[in-house]
Amino acid sequence: MLVAWRYRKRKNSFIQKFDPRAWLIFYACFFSACLSFFDVRYLLPFWLLAMFVLLTSGVKWREIRRAFLFILGFVFFFALLTFLTGRGGMEYYSREHLIREFKASFSILGWTPTLSVTVERVFFAISQLVRVSSIAIMTILIPYSLDPALYGITFKGLGLPDKFAYAMDLTMRFIPTFSRDFQLTMDAQRARGYELEKISGGIIEQVRKMGPIFVPVTIHAIIASEDIIDAMDLRAFGVGPRTWLDVLDRVARDRILIWVGVAILVISILLSAMGYGNFWVPEALLRTAGG
Amino acid sequence: MRKIELQANRFFNGEHNVGKILLRHLLYITAGAGLYVFLSWLSFAPRQFRMSDVTFRPGTVILVLFGLFYGPWIGLLTGVVGKTVADVVGGWGFYWNGSLAYGLIGFVPGLIKLVVKNWIVTKNILSAMLLGVLGVLAGALFLALSAAYLGDIHLSSTLRAFFLPEFLGNLVVIIIFLPLLILAIAAIGRKWNL
DSSP: OOOOOSOOOOTTOSGGGSOHHHHHHHHHHHHHHHHTOOOHHHHHHHHHHHHHHHHTSOOOHHHHHHHHHHHHHHHHHHHHHHHHHOTTSTTTOSOOOEEEEEEOSSOBTTBOOEEEEEHHHHHHHHHHHHHHHHHHHHHHHHHHHSOGGGHHHHHHHTTOOHHHHHHHHHHHHHHHHHHHHHHHHHHHHHHTTOOGGGOOSSHHHHHHHTHHHHHHHHHHHHHHHHHHHHHHHHTTTTSSOOOOSOOOOOOHHHHHHHHHHHHHHHHHHHHHHTTTTOOOOOHHHHHHTTO | OHHHHHHHHHHHTTOSOGGGOOHHHHHHHHHHHHHHHHHHHHHHSTTOOEETTEEOOTTHHHHHHHHHHHOHHHHHHHHHHHHHHHHHHTTOOOOHHHHHHHHHHHHHHHTHHHHSTTOOGGGOHHHHHHHHHHHHHHHHHHHHHHHHHHHTOOHHHHIIIIIHHHHHHHHHHHHHHHHHHHHHHHHHOTTOOO
């Protein structure tokens, strides 16, 4: 059985005042515009907008806490990883200005672990953090504020053919279903004495020990999707034009939202094409670091 | 299964009208991509296994599996869609060469279905593993070559920075998980004539 995201109708929710199609168009514009920049000064307005949407969404902290902490942890983890290794940012800068270097007091086969803190790495990590968290905040709100019953008609209303609209609808439902299956499998394996927290051994051994979780989840997901496909085939889905039970109405505020989104996107693309918004570090910091 | 193979053959030979793509194909792609995205998220979690730059992404095996079972085009699109969504949702943006590299991981193993008639995955586990390794090799090579060409970087650098971590990490995942998954599917058997 497919499960839905934790949606409910919320009082005075800014995001829910709009037609889902208008909101998705705005989100797509916001998302693409945000990806145009790597300059933290240009990214901050996006982050502030995302925070405004979050705080006016009516989503309670206790509802969103788990997903939010997971995503924030994920964002922090990657920003930290990029900062520590320096990988990822090399496409944006060619020279680094050292602030401080930390060297380990031991060596492994002649290699001494070294952490170089440079101005570029610090600012790349900050830019990445602002950029990814803006997108993450906006993304995470969608399942909490978009009625699952309207997924199909929303995508159909965005111009997708029936089959694609329904496929998108199912994709939106597959992900929480996989998550539920993963949790169920993990609980079942724990009941049999499997301890995910105590996975040890070499790298290959660690991967092998993930098998009791990974294999059942995958197999269950494949079987479940086959069942859904067969059920739809049996009902002759896709043979003729489809009708949709729900009807969406677009009013003036939805049109305004769409135009605001399009304006943000166009301005961002123009600025980006003119060379604004590339990776930036403050000159003063570069001078301090000896640049 | 025969029906899917025939569709794959028609699609591959250009006889298939993309506008009339079967819902079944579309759902395989969405299910595979969804599963890949979910497993990628799990492997991105701080608990992920790492050894220097080598990361283990269990989701990769899904692409090989879908390529082997449902043909090259479903493997390719599962990889492209899955990697794109995983990257975009992760906030990394869209890198066409990365998405295409992961598409190749699903595409290359699926080619066997077009070359050898009546090739049954569950009866050819070793060959399936070899094809999976070839897929991973093709994906990692494409990534390194495209990064060298697009970024004007020396090939030896991209081989070290992209090819080795991608290939080694995915190789371990394929060797361990692919036979396990194929055996599990064979055990279930059910309605599939795999």
